[in-house]
Every structure is written in C-alpha cells, then in structure tokens.
Amino acid sequence: MPTIIVTLIGIMATVFAVSSSIPQIIKSIKSKKTDDVSIWLVIVLIIGLGLWVVYGIGINDLVILIANSIAVAINTILLILKIKYSKDPIS
Amino acid sequence: MPTIIVTLIGIMATVFAVSSSIPQIIKSIKSKKTDDVSIWLVIVLIIGLGLWVVYGIGINDLVILIANSIAVAINTILLILKIKYSKDPIS
Numbered sequence: 001m002p003t004i005i006v007t008l009i010g011i012m013a014t015v016f017a018v019s020s021s022i023p024q025i026i027k028s029i030k031s032k033k034t035d036d037v038s039i040w041l042v043i044v045l046i047i048g049l050g051l052w053v054v055y056g057i058g059i060n061d062l063v064i065l066i067a068n069s070i071a072v073a074i075n076t077i078l079l080i081l082k083i084k085y086s087k088d089p090i091s
Numbered sequence: 092m093p094t095i096i097v098t099l100i101g102i103m104a105t106v107f108a109v110s111s112s113i114p115q116i117i118k119s120i121k122s123k124k125t126d127d128v129s130i131w132l133v134i135v136l137i138i139g140l141g142l143w144v145v146y147g148i149g150i151n152d153l154v155i156l157i158a159n160s161i162a163v164a165i166n167t168i169l170l171i172l173k174i175k176y177s178k179d180p181i182s
Contacts, residue, residue, distance in 0.1 A: 006149035016139025023131030036127035040114030048107030058097035
C-alpha cells in the first residue's frame with residue numbers, strides 16, 4: 001500500500017475512534033437518560049485513552065498525545081452525563 | 092522513559108481500549124435494554140476500528156491488526172444487542 005494512503009487511513013481511523021462518543025453524548029443530553037449505558041465502558045475507555053496519552057509522551061508522538069487527550073476530554077463529559085442522568089450510576 | 096515501560100503502557104492501553112465494550116455487552120445482556128445506547132457510537136467505533144485493521148495491514152503491524160480485529164468483533168456483538176434490545180434501534 002502507498003505510504004500516503006496508509007497515513008490517510010491512520011488519520012481517518014483516529015478521527016472516527018476519537019469522535020465515536022460524540023453521538024452518545026448528543027443522545028444522552030437530548031433524552032436525559034443514560035441508564036442503559038455501562039459506567040464501566042466509560043471508565044475502562046478513559047483509563048485506556050489516558051494510557052495512550054502517556055504512551056504518546058513516552059514515544060514523543062504528538063498526534064497520539066493530542067488525539068487521545070481530546071478523547072479523554074470527550075469521554076469525561078460522557079462519564080459526567082452517565083452519573084448525572086442515571087438512576088443507578090454504578091451500573 | 093525506558094522503552095520497556097513505554098511498550099508495557101502501549102500494551103495496557105490496547106487491552107483497556109479493546110476490552111472497554113465488554114462491560115457494556117454484559118450489562119445489555121443482563122438488562123435486555125439498550126435504548127439509551129447510541130447506535131452511532133457503535134457504528135462510528137466499528138468503522139474507526141475497521142480502519143485501524145486496514146492500517147495494521149498497511150504498516151504490517153500484527154499487534155494493531157489482531158487487537159483491532161478483536162475489537163471489531165466485540166463491537167459487532169454490541170451492535171447486534173443494540174438492534175435486538177432497542178425499541179427504536181436507529182437512535
């Protein structure tokens with residue numbers, strides 16, 4: 001595969017992965033319901049993304065660092081919504 | 092940072108990110124409810140992870156290829172549960 005195409009696929013993969021929680025945030029704000037969303041999904045994801053941030057620092061890769069920092073911020077919003085709008089948050 | 096620690100952090104980040112949807116799957120199977128889960132979260136995530144698989148093939152990285160293939164499989168299960176247990180699946 002040509003390098004430019006591989007790089008483009010990598011960038012697209014990052015954009016999709018980072019932005020995947022945005023529709024969930026929009027839905028949660030609109031419905032004010034997050035009962036069926038697992039808080040462990042969000043917590044495990046934030047830990048994983050946080051480790052990617054550390055990894056980005058470790059290998060001095062600014063793309064990994066910035067993309068995952070944005071993803072941590074987005075999923076922290078989702079975590080707040082989960083706790084705020086859930087009858088039983090720890091579920 | 093020593094290379095061994097950076098590599099370990101990378102592996103841990105991958106394990107957390109790949110396994111983050113598992114608690115959501117367990118919760119959805121138990122409650123048989125996925126109304127509050129956004130189908131677009133799952134679809135955008137599967138597209139992003141699928142692109143990572145292609146990226147893994149492009150740069151010949153077996154770890155990226157295998158980790159993201161597993162993640163695509165896990166999130167496809169979640170997509171099926173979302174459609175099966177949701178009153179209004181396209182939400």
